[in-house]
Amino acid sequence: xxxxxxxxxxxxxxxxxxxxxxxxxxxxxxxxxxxxxxxxxxxxxxxxxxxxxxxxxxxxxxxxxxxxxxxxxxxxxxxxxxxxxxxxxxxxxxxxxxxxxxxxxxxxxxxxxxxxxxxxxxxxxxxxxxxxxxxxxxxxxxxxxxxxxxxxxxxxxxxxxxxxxxxxxxxxxxxxxxxxxxxxxxxxxxxxxxxxxxxxxxxxxxxxxxxxxxxxxxxxxxxxxxxxxxxxxxxxxxxxxxxxxxxxxxxxxxxxxxxxxxxxxxxxxxxxxxxxxxxxxxxxxxxxxxxxxxxxxxxxxxxxxxxxxxxxxxxxxxxxxxxxxxxxxxxxxxxxxxxxxxxxxxxxxxxxxxxxxxxxxxxxxxxxxxxxxxxxxxxxxx
Amino acid sequence: xxxxxxxxxxxxxxxxxxxxxxxxxxxxxxxxxxxxxxxxxxxxxxxxxxxxxxxxxxxxxxxxxxxxxxxxxxxxxxxxxxxxxxxxxxxxxxxxxxxxxxxxxxxxxxxxxxxxxxxxxxxxxxxxxxxxxxxxxxxxxxxxxxxxxxxxxxxxxxxxxxxxxxxxxxxxxxxxxxxxxxxxxxxxxxxxxxxxxxxxxxxxxxxxxxxxxxxxxxxxxxxxxxxxxxxxxxxxxxxxxxxxxxxxxxxxxxxxxxxxxxxxxxxxxxxxxxxxxxxxxxxxxxxxxxxxxxxxxxxxxxxxxxxxxxxxxxxxxxxxxxxxxxxxxxxxxxxxxxxxxxxxxxxxxxxxxxxxxxxxxxxxxxxxxxxxxxxxxxxxxxxxxxxxxxxxxxxxxxxxxxxxxxxx
Numbered sequence: 037x038x039x040x041x042x043x044x045x046x047x048x049x050x051x052x053x054x055x056x057x058x059x060x061x062x063x064x065x066x067x068x069x070x071x072x073x074x075x076x077x078x079x080x081x082x083x084x085x086x087x088x089x090x091x092x093x094x095x096x097x098x099x100x101x102x103x104x105x106x107x108x109x110x111x112x113x114x115x116x117x118x119x120x121x122x123x124x125x126x127x128x129x130x131x132x133x134x135x136x137x138x139x140x141x142x143x144x145x146x147x148x149x150x151x152x153x154x155x156x157x158x159x160x161x162x163x164x165x166x167x168x169x170x171x172x173x174x175x176x177x178x179x180x181x182x183x184x185x186x187x188x189x190x191x192x193x194x195x196x197x198x199x200x201x202x203x204x205x206x207x208x209x210x211x212x213x214x215x216x217x218x219x220x221x222x223x224x225x226x227x228x229x230x231x232x233x234x235x236x237x238x239x240x241x242x243x244x245x246x247x248x249x250x251x252x253x254x255x256x257x258x259x260x261x262x263x264x265x266x267x268x269x270x271x272x273x274x275x276x277x278x279x280x281x282x283x284x285x286x287x288x289x290x291x292x293x294x295x296x297x298x299x300x301x302x303x304x305x306x307x308x309x310x311x312x313x314x315x316x317x318x319x320x321x322x323x324x325x326x327x328x329x330x331x332x333x334x335x336x337x338x339x340x341x342x343x344x345x346x347x348x349x350x351x352x353x354x355x356x357x358x359x360x361x362x363x364x365x366x367x368x369x370x371x372x373x374x375x376x377x378x379x380x381x382x383x384x385x386x387x388x389x390x391x392x393x394x395x396x397x398x399x400x401x402x403x404x405x406x407x408x409x410x411x412x413x414x415x416x417x418x
Numbered sequence: 419x420x421x422x423x424x425x426x427x428x429x430x431x432x433x434x435x436x437x438x439x440x441x442x443x444x445x446x447x448x449x450x451x452x453x454x455x456x457x458x459x460x461x462x463x464x465x466x467x468x469x470x471x472x473x474x475x476x477x478x479x480x481x482x483x484x485x486x487x488x489x490x491x492x493x494x495x496x497x498x499x500x501x502x503x504x505x506x507x508x509x510x511x512x513x514x515x516x517x518x519x520x521x522x523x524x525x526x527x528x529x530x531x532x533x534x535x536x537x538x539x540x541x542x543x544x545x546x547x548x549x550x551x552x553x554x555x556x557x558x559x560x561x562x563x564x565x566x567x568x569x570x571x572x573x574x575x576x577x578x579x580x581x582x583x584x585x586x587x588x589x590x591x592x593x594x595x596x597x598x599x600x601x602x603x604x605x606x607x608x609x610x611x612x613x614x615x616x617x618x619x620x621x622x623x624x625x626x627x628x629x630x631x632x633x634x635x636x637x638x639x640x641x642x643x644x645x646x647x648x649x650x651x652x653x654x655x656x657x658x659x660x661x662x663x664x665x666x667x668x669x670x671x672x673x674x675x676x677x678x679x680x681x682x683x684x685x686x687x688x689x690x691x692x693x694x695x696x697x698x699x700x701x702x703x704x705x706x707x708x709x710x711x712x713x714x715x716x717x718x719x720x721x722x723x724x725x726x727x728x729x730x731x732x733x734x735x736x737x738x739x740x741x742x743x744x745x746x747x748x749x750x751x752x753x754x755x756x757x758x759x760x761x762x763x764x765x766x767x768x769x770x771x772x773x774x775x776x777x778x779x780x781x782x783x784x785x786x787x788x789x790x791x792x793x794x795x796x797x798x799x800x801x802x803x804x805x806x807x808x809x810x811x812x813x814x815x816x817x818x819x820x821x822x823x824x825x826x
Contacts, residue, residue, distance in 0.1 A: 247662035
């Protein structure tokens with residue numbers, strides 16, 4: 037047992053070492069002095085080593101300031117607190133057992149990484165910029181633009197609305213037509229969980245599907261029939277149009293195309309979900325989704341592996357719900373742009389695409405190396 | 419800066435709700451005597467603890483942004499004694515403890531504010547079942563047996579085990595919170611053994627916090643009532659069947675407050691939840707190791723560490739919440755259904771009343787927006803329809819217009 041050896045390893049990690057704790061010299065040559073009040077927890081030490089490995093792979097070094105941030109970070113969410121490093125001290129009779137940082141599951145390292153990324157995202161908060169005259173002019177509803185609203189799958193609708201406003205088509209007006217953006221139900225579910233991850237965080241993809249399928253219904257954010265009913269109460273049944281062909285809607289509204297949301301892979305969405313949790317305690321509830329969209333939404337666009345898919349064991353529930361949705365929308369007689377058959381997903385892949393902690397951690401390490409706050413490239417030589 | 423800070427950091431289920439309510443209700447009186455309990459709402463210190471530890475809590479954490487720093491600022495600004503109390507602070511990590519103490523003006527080498535750490539403790543034989551029940555009142559659907567297995571996992575790798583020991587392992591809690599505080603400023607308040615005088619716990623709290631002779635109003639009602647075995651089983655089953663469908667904002671008033679606290683906890687004749695007799699030996703052994711450690715550390719004890727030796731559960735007739743008597747569960751379920759029906763009827767009546775008010779308001783709005791000419795015409799038509807001559811005149815008018823609708 038040597039606390040000096042632990043401090044020596046921590047100091048080496050701070051300087052960019054990638055040596056594992058079990059391989060760190062125990063013959064006295066690897067000892068060092070304390071450089072802060074308390075020895076960092078095993079999660080923080082393990083994360084810093086993994087960060088050094090990632091940086092080394094990219095031909096870089098972790099900036100000292102970043103290394104110190106990692107060592108001083110807290111562990112977010114419920115679960116084990118800072119864990120003692122095995123072999124650093126005599127095991128205490130009380131408290132959590134000491135652990136080898138390299139034997140910790142990726143999920144433990146992600147708890148630290150998420151807290152750090154949340155700090156970065158929170159620091160990007162700023163007062164909304166005053167709109168320029170041109171932006172204000174574009175934002176004014178034009179009398180000759182038809183009255184409309186965009187509702188439906190939130191993840192798509194929000195970006196579509198933003199794009200339309202940018203093109204001078206502000207939703208609203210008297211007696212508007214409500215265009216309900218829809219898609220095949222597997223995609224709708226993935227988008228519903230994505231929107232939830234940005235808004236609330238918390239529930240995992242598996243829990244999100246499981247909680248609904250166990251009781252044979254759809255999550256509210258993915259229940260298109262319910263959304264259509266709600267829109268028909270608000271705008272009148274004759275003025276609700278189901279949109280399964282976005283190009284047709286663009287033509288109908290007189291724009292070139294509808295703005296699409298960023299394309300986030302399964303692992304990217306899961307990282308957003310994890311970061312959203314500690315971020316919820318750093319910024320106002322109303323600001324959280326916007327900050328996440330403006331920071332992680334942009335940075336992770338096109339990253340994080342393939343898009344989420346629904347695992348095969350849920351296929352029966354999924355197709356039953358898709359059929360129900362199609363039947364209810366058809367029975368209600370809403371006008372449709374496109375084909376209602378598109379609501380029914382095709383065969384599900386044999387190997388589902390779901391978030392994997394190791395992949396999520398890789399993304400997180402990238403965001404620690406190049407934080408969302410960075411405006412200029414760090415000097416790789418420090 | 420506060421000269422003296424009393425930091426009560428746990429543990430849950432030791433009468434903390436009552437203490438906090440007394441402090442909150444008497445905060446003006448306390449302040450007049452130089453003692454600050456900085457809270458503008460009863461759960462202010464809970465929110466501050468969530469903020470300090472970055473904990474999600476069913477959406478409540480959204481109201482906690484910046485709460486710890488605000489609390490610490492008030493404490494620093496006060497010249498006198500300040501009290502902070504919340505039981506979930508027991509789970510704070512060393513890093514979080516350091517941040518908390520620093521923000522309160524504590525200096526590890528001496529100087530700074532005089533911080534006293536107070537922890538109230540109860541025997542594990544009562545804490546273990548109480549903690550499972552608390553989980554069930556917070557949407558959990560795992561069985562009692564599963565809970566016991568999770569807390570006996572030496573790795574504490576599951577969040578339930580990690581949380582339980584984080585909030586209950588007294589030597590570890592005090593090692594984290596007391597690392598830089600002299601032992602004479604660490605105070606353990608023990609909860610009296612079952613059957614002791616009801617006022618004894620308050621007497622001990624009062625002594626530890628220096629609240630004697632301050633003339634506090636102790637007549638508060640807030641408590642954290644416990645459930646019996648069939649009621650706990652019922653609640654667990656309700657969670658399993660429905661908790662996922664109910665948002666935290668609705669779960670809290672409907673399930674936790676209405677069902678658990680207002681209805682099921684009133685059923686006091688049902689078998690009480692207790693430690694399985696087979697688990698008592700390891701609990702007793704663990705307790706002895708705690709008592710030895712705490713004695714050795716030389717902390718101030720208000721009460722008696724022997725109180726931590728809980729009563730051995732009676733094996734004969736022990737009620738297992740995983741295998742409850744179904745008739746008892748059914749009776750509890752009937753009470754629950756009745757309460758929900760009454761609540762539903764009450765809400766329906768309120769909704770009807772509001773709908774009627776809304777309709778009146780809508781009519782008023784239409785009337786306010788209808789031009790005076792139109793209102794005059796409507797008034798005229800109503801007057802004419804009230805007499806024979808009038809109706810004849812109206813008939814003639816409608817005939818001339820060629821219409822017989824009421825729109826005239």
